[in-house]
Amino acid sequence: MALDKDTVARIARLARLKVPEEELGTLAGELSGIFAWIEQLNEIDTRDVEPLSSVSDVTLPLRTDKVTDGGIAAKVLANAPGGAVYIDPSDRNAGGFFTVPKVVE
DSSP states (O other): OOOOHHHHHHHHHHTTOOOOGGGHHHHHHHHHHHHHHHHHHHTSOOTTOOOOSOSSOOOOOOOOOOOOOTTOHHHHHHTSSSOOBOOOTTSTTOOOBOOOOOOOO
C-alpha cells in the first residue's frame, strides 16, 4: 500500500501532528515501507500456531501469598525527615506512621 503526500498530510492532521511540508514525501515513503512489511506478515498462515505467552517453556515457582510488614518499620521510619513517629506495632490500635504537612485547610 503506497501512500502519497496528501494521505500522509491527512493522517498527520487527524493525529494532531504538525508535519512540515518538506518532510511529507520522506514520511510517505517510510509509512509505505511499514505497510508493505505488515502486508508481508499478513501472508503468513498462522492458523495452526498456538499463542505464545513466553519464549521459554518454564513454569515459575510460586511463593505463599501472605501479608507481612517486613518487620523493619523502625528502620524505615528512621530514614524519614524529622517528625516520623514510631509506635510499637504490638499495640493493635497503633502503628508506624510518617507525619506530613497539612495540605487541606
